[in-house]
Amino acid sequence: MENLNSVCYVGVIGEILPIEGADNIELALVGGWQAITKKGEYSVGDKVVVATTDAVIPVELSDLMGVTNYLRKGQRVRTVKLRKVYSECLIMSKNTIPALRKYPTLTEGEDLMELLGITKYEPPVKMVEMSVGGRKFKYHQNPNFHVYYKFPNMKNVPDMFNEEDEVCITRKLHGTNARYGIVRKKKLSILDKIRRWFGNQWVEYEYVYGSHNVEKGSDSQGFYDTDVWREVADKYQIKDKLWHLAKVLGSIQNIGSGIIIYGEVYGPGIQKNYDYGLKELEFAMFDISINGEYQRAETAKTYADSPQLNLLYVPVLHYGFWSQEIQDKFTFNNFIEGTKVPHEGIVIKDSSGRREKVAKVINPDYLIYGEKHDVGDSH
Numbered sequence: 014m015e016n017l018n019s020v021c022y023v024g025v026i027g028e029i030l031p032i033e034g035a036d037n038i039e040l041a042l043v044g045g046w047q048a049i050t051k052k053g054e055y056s057v058g059d060k061v062v063v064a065t066t067d068a069v070i071p072v073e074l075s076d077l078m079g080v081t082n083y084l085r086k087g088q089r090v091r092t093v094k095l096r097k098v099y100s101e102c103l104i105m106s107k108n109t110i111p112a113l114r115k116y117p118t119l120t121e122g123e124d125l126m127e128l129l130g131i132t133k134y135e136p137p138v139k140m141v142e143m144s145v146g147g148r149k150f151k152y153h154q155n156p157n158f159h160v161y162y163k164f165p166n167m168k169n170v171p172d173m174f175n176e177e178d179e180v181c182i183t184r185k186l187h188g189t190n191a192r193y194g195i196v197r198k199k200k201l202s203i204l205d206k207i208r209r210w211f212g213n214q215w216v217e218y219e220y221v222y223g224s225h226n227v228e229k230g231s232d233s234q235g236f237y238d239t240d241v242w243r244e245v246a247d248k249y250q251i252k253d254k255l256w257h258l259a260k261v262l263g264s265i266q267n268i269g270s271g272i273i274i275y276g277e278v279y280g281p282g283i284q285k286n287y288d289y290g291l292k293e294l295e296f297a298m299f300d301i302s303i304n305g306e307y308q309r310a311e312t313a314k315t316y317a318d319s320p321q322l323n324l325l326y327v328p329v330l331h332y333g334f335w336s337q338e339i340q341d342k343f344t345f346n347n348f349i350e351g352t353k354v355p356h357e358g359i360v361i362k363d364s365s366g367r368r369e370k371v372a373k374v375i376n377p378d379y380l381i382y383g384e385k386h387d388v389g390d391s392h
Contacts, residue, residue, distance in 0.1 A: 016124040017165035020068035020090075021131040023123040024104070026059045032098050040098055045171030049093075049100035062110065062125060064090050064103040065168065066380060067134040074129060078105055085384055089134050092380035099377040101168065154228045157196040157270040158221045159302065164371040167340075167361070173372050174335040179364040181310035182343055184328040185373060186297055187287055187357040187388075188279025190225035191242050193251045195259040196271030198233055218259065218271060220252045245278050245296045249324060258321035262303070269304030274316075276300075277327065286386045289349055299327045299360070309366035330359065344374050355379040 014022065024043035032040055032049070041050045043063050055061065064070060068090045075081040075088060080103055085091040092101050107113040112129060119125075126132065167173065174180060198219050201209070208216040219232040222242055229242055246252060251274075259272050276298040280291040289295075298317045301308050308316070310329075317326040330343045340361065347356040355378040363370035382388065 014122045014124075014165075014169055016126075017169055018133070018163060019124045019126055019169065020066070020133045021062065021064045021125045021129060023107075023119045023121055023125060024061055024063040025121050026055050026057055026061060026104075029055065029057055032096050035096055038095070040100075041104060043102070043104060045168035046102045047099065048102050048104045049095055049098065050104065055104070055106075060107065060119065060121065061104045062107050062113070062129075064105070064131065065166070066090055066092055066101055066375070068103075069132045069134050071130050074110070074131075077111070078109055080105070087134065091384055092377045094377070094381055101377060101380075153199065153234065155196055155199050155219075155221050155231060157199070157305075158192070158194050158223065158228055158231075159273060159305065161190060161192060161225060161275045161300070162307065162368050162371070164360075164368070164373060167372040167374045170372055173370060174340075174361060174363075176334055176336055178335045178370070179333060180331070180335045181329065181362045181364060182331040182339070183299065183310070183360050183362075184330060184343075184356060185358045185360050185375075186277040186279050186289075186327055187379075188277045188283045189241065190275070191222070191245065191278045191296065192225070192273055192275050193220075193222045193246060193255060194271055194273035195219070195255045195268075196221055196273065197269075202233075214263075215260070220255065222246055222251075241278055241283065241294060245294055248294070249296055251296075251324075254322050254324070258316070258319070261321055267304070271304070273302045274298050274300070274322070274324075275302075276324070284388055287354070287383075287388045290352065295325065297325045297327045298322075307366055307368060309364065310362045311364070312366070327360075332364075335361065340374060344376050345378070347376065355382050 026041050026043055028042040030040040032038055037052050038049050039052045041048050041055050046063060046065060069088050070084065072088060075084060090103055092099060107119060195218050197217055201217065205216045221228060221231040223229040224242060229240055255272065259268060262268050276296050278294055278296050279289060280294040281288045301313045301316050314326045316322055317324045331339055343359050348354055349356060355376050357379045358373060358375040360373050
């Protein structure tokens, strides 16, 4: 794959399977994705265009390809289930797309998003006004407060893991991403420099928090008036806990650019029709970085459980060797306790903590449920 997070690329059909009880349709497999197609339309080895879940296809292009009626609201590719078989993507012959006819040598894995004007759906970020003491101003992001690593869907990297890999599998919670950190300031004020001169080493650091993409506030610039990320931080006293951890670690090692914890805020009001039966918001940590380095999954959980943080960690489902059977066991037929609401899926991390070996697996039943019940998207 040229782009592991691509939602539209060149694929090759690796296998075609019959669908029980169906005379006119069959199942085509392309890498880790599968699509229901007309019988005889494609053959093994055919080079095709693959548009995966959450690909947003321009109306002109979808009309031209005759797939507009198969898309969900917002022109997005959806997952469907027919005769007990999932169809998770659209596959199309490149010959049906005029824009590709002048590219006879497209290679397997080539990203086509820009060429075809196809984008990946991103839920809108809800912004609120920055106001501190009635004063509004432009907020500057702290470059040490890193956005969380964006890992791919396992469908795009079906061979990432094998049975020799030791992994950690955790439950993927459906809410909104949050990050909280004690990080090195972007710039020291004159007062900061004076304090540092008098021996205050921690004046170089500040508390910062935010959503996945947007920094919501910091000690040096102030904070948004109200938001769910701050509500959760106050509930769990995250600022005080992070300062405690930073000072404990700082007495042992150099924390460099700082410490950031990453997690999920979930519960009532976060995602429509998907609140886990909770009465109030909760936060579950799923990762931590120290001096810009993500820690191993076991280490991250140890930090969450530590007396300094004492925070809930996302449910750990499996520590040990990977297998397809184990992956499927925690993906399919998994429901929120006491309900018939499907879990969103799982996250698989190599035990070494290497970021190039992390992927998510989405439960197709969750995608179907989400569309039927108008569940909000992860963000």
